[in-house]
Amino acid sequence: MMKLIGRNLSPYTRRVAVAMTLLDVPHSREYLSVTADPERGLELNPVGRVPVLELEDGERLIESAAILDYLMDLVGPAKSLVPAHGKARRDCIQLMAIGSGVLDKAVNAIYEVRRRPAEKVHEPWRQHLLRQASGGLAALDAQAATRKPNDGTWLLGEQLSLADVTAAVTVSFLRVMVPELVTDGLYPALYALTEKAEAMPAFRAHPLETP
Ligand SMILES: N[C@@H](CCC(=O)N[C@@H](CS)C(=O)NCC(=O)O)C(=O)O
Incomplete structure (x- = not known):
């Protein structure tokens, strides 16, 4: 299962979390605060920020817009929350x-x-x-x-x-x-x-x- 890393207090993380739920993409969460644990942030993301989306094979995606782009591609144009053209x-x-x-x-x-x-x-x-x-x-x-x-x-x-x-x-x-x-x-x-x-x-x- 994919894992979304970041707290909902991070609005960038929260928009990804809401989109994953809207699209029924199963995922677990790690509620990381990079303020409280900057080392963990840097371990997961070269620039130490959340959200990070960890895919099932361990690949990690950073940047909420890039993560959302991946998710829209995953669910396909019929379910995408971004118009196609x-x-x-x-x-x-x-x-x-x-x-x-x-x-x-x-x-x-x-x-x-x-x-x-x-x-x-x-x-x-x-x-x-x-x-x-x-x-x-x-x-x-x-x-x-x-x-x-x-x-x-x-x-x-x-x-x-x-x-x-x-x-x-x-x-x-x-x-x-x-x-x-x-x-x-x-x-x-x-x-x-x-x-x-x-x-x-x-x-x-x-x-x-x-x-
Ligand atoms: N452009 C990034 C912004 C991410 C971002 O700034 N996240 C904040 C949490 S709300 C963060 O990790 N801040 C820690 C820092 O920049 O040191 C995105 O959309 O993912």
């Missing part, structure tokens, strides 16, 4: 890039505070990172606002895609770790989409741990 495929991958870009900026803003001595935190840089994250959230909200109200559609229309999974895990992670980025009422369409996604069994199967 054209504008829909482009839009899906761009929206995923915005979501993971938000995460990159927010995670760096967190590290700025948590991984530096207090006197070495550069607040203007942290604010710049938060502005970049906010730009991505506004773009996701604008896309979510094009959904027809309350009719159950997703970012790209009727079909749930990895763009939705990424957007929802992003908002949920920020609510716990950088609540100032996702205050009430700021991104209503994106919040509604997140609530809808988080109510699904595949999301509920991978709840965020407390930090």
